Amino acid sequence: xxxxxxxxxxxxxxxxxxxxxxxxxxxxxxxxxxxxxxxxxxxxxxxxxxxxxxxxxxxxxxxxxxxxxxxxxxxxxxxxxxxxxxxxxxxxxxxxxxxxxxxxxxxxxxxxxxxxxxxxxxxxxxxxxxxxxxxxxxxxxxxxxxxxxxxxxxxxxxxxxxxxxxxxxxxxxxxxxxxxxxxxx
Amino acid sequence: xxxxxxxxxxxxxxxxxxxxxxxxxxxxxxxxxxxxxxxxxxxxxxxxxxxxxxxxxxxxxxxxxxxxxxxxxxxxxxxxxxxxxxxxxxxxxxxxxxxxxxxxxxxxxxxxxxxxxxxxxxxxxxxxxxxxxxxxxxxxxxxxxxxxxxxxxxxxxxxxxxxxxxxxxxxxxxxxxxxxxxxxx
DNA sequence: CTTGATTGGAACATCGATGTTCCATTCCGG
DNA sequence: CCGGAATGGAACATCGATGTTCCAATCAAG
Numbered sequence: 001x002x003x004x005x006x007x008x009x010x011x012x013x014x015x016x017x018x019x020x021x022x023x024x025x026x027x028x029x030x031x032x033x034x035x036x037x038x039x040x041x042x043x044x045x046x047x048x049x050x051x052x053x054x055x056x057x058x059x060x061x062x063x064x065x066x067x068x069x070x071x072x073x074x075x076x077x078x079x080x081x082x083x084x085x086x087x088x089x090x091x092x093x094x095x096x097x098x099x100x101x102x103x104x105x106x107x108x109x110x111x112x113x114x115x116x117x118x119x120x121x122x123x124x125x126x127x128x129x130x131x132x133x134x135x136x137x138x139x140x141x142x143x144x145x146x147x148x149x150x151x152x153x154x155x156x157x158x159x160x161x162x163x164x165x166x167x168x169x170x171x172x173x174x175x176x177x178x179x180x181x182x183x184x185x
Numbered sequence: 186x187x188x189x190x191x192x193x194x195x196x197x198x199x200x201x202x203x204x205x206x207x208x209x210x211x212x213x214x215x216x217x218x219x220x221x222x223x224x225x226x227x228x229x230x231x232x233x234x235x236x237x238x239x240x241x242x243x244x245x246x247x248x249x250x251x252x253x254x255x256x257x258x259x260x261x262x263x264x265x266x267x268x269x270x271x272x273x274x275x276x277x278x279x280x281x282x283x284x285x286x287x288x289x290x291x292x293x294x295x296x297x298x299x300x301x302x303x304x305x306x307x308x309x310x311x312x313x314x315x316x317x318x319x320x321x322x323x324x325x326x327x328x329x330x331x332x333x334x335x336x337x338x339x340x341x342x343x344x345x346x347x348x349x350x351x352x353x354x355x356x357x358x359x360x361x362x363x364x365x366x367x368x369x370x
Numbered sequence: 371c372t373t374g375a376t377t378g379g380a381a382c383a384t385c386g387a388t389g390t391t392c393c394a395t396t397c398c399g400g
Numbered sequence: 401c402c403g404g405a406a407t408g409g410a411a412c413a414t415c416g417a418t419g420t421t422c423c424a425a426t427c428a429a430g
Contacts (some may be wrong), residue, residue, distance in 0.1 A: 002400085004397085004405085005405090005406080006407070008406085008407090012219065015339060015414070025210055027386085027387060027388085028387075028388070028389095029386095029387075029388090037407075037408085038389095038407065038408040038409065039388095039389095039408090039409090040391095040407075040408060040410095041406080041407055041408070043388090043389065043390080044406085044407085047389085048388095048389085049387095049388075049389095130302075135359070135363070137359065138356065138359070138360070139347060139356075140346075141342065142342060142356050142360075145338045145341065145342050146335075146360060148338070149334040149335060149337065149338035150227065150331075150334060153330045153331065153334035154335070156330065157326065157327060157330045160326075166327065171323065171324075171327050174320070174322065174323070174368075175323070175327075175331060175364045178320070178363045178364045178365070178366055179360045179361075179363045179364040180363070181363055183359075183363065189375085189376070189427090189428090190375090190376080193377090196429070212416085212417060212418085212421095213417075214416095214417075214418090222377080222378085223377065223378040223379065223381090223421095224378090224418095224419095225377075225378060225379070225380095225421095226376080226377060228418090228419065228420080229376085229377085232419085233418095234417095234418075234419095235418085294391085345397070
């Protein structure tokens with residue numbers, strides 16, 4: 001039945017996001033095991049490893065886009081929008097790693113990772129430059145790189161230290177705020 | 186002759202640091218090619234892949250230690266010492282990735298990556314907490330994670346944008362300074 | 371020049387990951 | 401209950417990375 005197929009497929013994609021986020025070289029066998037399906041079943045849904053990767057990438061992009069929309073980058077001061085964006089991205093977890101690694105391989109998406117293309121993001125940071133809430137010395141690209149690296153660092157920090165979600169989010173926001181703040185000097 | 190052997194060995198280790206830093210799954214064949222030696226020769230110097238990894242790890246640790254000593258973490262204010270440390274680490278390049286990935290696998294070294302053990306580092310940050318140059322709300326572990334992530338981000342940023350060493354170092358230092366500065370509020 | 375050291379290449383066996391095929395079992399709606 | 405859909409496991413072929421062996425070519429010092 002079609003409902004069952006959809007559920008199985010989703011379970012595989014989710015297991016793949018989890019494992020591939022931690023280790024991009026995870027084997028299909030491990031992914032199948034994590035999804036609690038046979039390796040045969042996995043191949044029944046995704047002919048190739050590449051096929052699975054495409055599905056994972058699509059799911060990750062969808063989640064990223066949802067979080068992005070949620071952040072309303074066009075509202076408020078530049079810095080407050082950056083803060084909201086960090087909050088929304090924070091819970092993406094291993095999806096961040098997926099997007100991050102993916103951007104190094106296929107420069108297909110109009111977004112993220114590499115050349116910092118997303119016009120809404122550029123607009124947000126440049127607005128911050130003008131309204132005095134983001135250090136004008138920091139290029140847009142750099143701010144993007146800063147956000148990604150801090151979100152990743154926060155995720156890793158949490159995994160290492162076992163700190164609470166709330167505490168780590170607090171640290172990330174405080175750090176990013178301080179980093180992008182214009183200098184008094 | 187012994188001089189030749191040492192030179193060949195060093196060339197292999199250096200090529201390995203370069204390739205493995207970019208891609209931890211690089212094949213021995215690629216590494217041999219990058220070192221401009223035959224794969225046979227590589228195996229003559231390092232029986233295992235594990236054997237080569239040990240040598241790479243040792244070399245990376247040595248370079249890291251040299252840079253650490255150079256930074257004189259005990260001198261000056263906490264923040265100024267952090268700044269010096271970033272400067273010294275900045276040129277380590279792919280060595281940073283090696284150390285970073287390594288720390289996730291083998292928690293043997295008394296240093297770096299994971300639990301932030303190095304007593305000199307702890308002393309430096311706590312000094313900064315006391316002398317008012319480092320935000321006391323940021324745990325020592327977090328400052329360490331911040332430094333690593335920014336150095337890595339800086340390296341990646343440079344590779345992506347082609348910005349000059351000097352400009353990227355400037356961005357890294359400015360960002361870390363701002364991030365660890367105590368908040369006026 | 372001669373000799374031992376060093377190297378590169380070819381061939382081979384092994385191993386794990388991958389992808390495919392086939393069959394038995396289980397699940398679920400009609 | 402029945403029949404098709406969905407699943408899991410076993411077996412097999414393939415492929416790339418790895419590690420080993422052997423031999424010919426080259427280098428470098430005496």
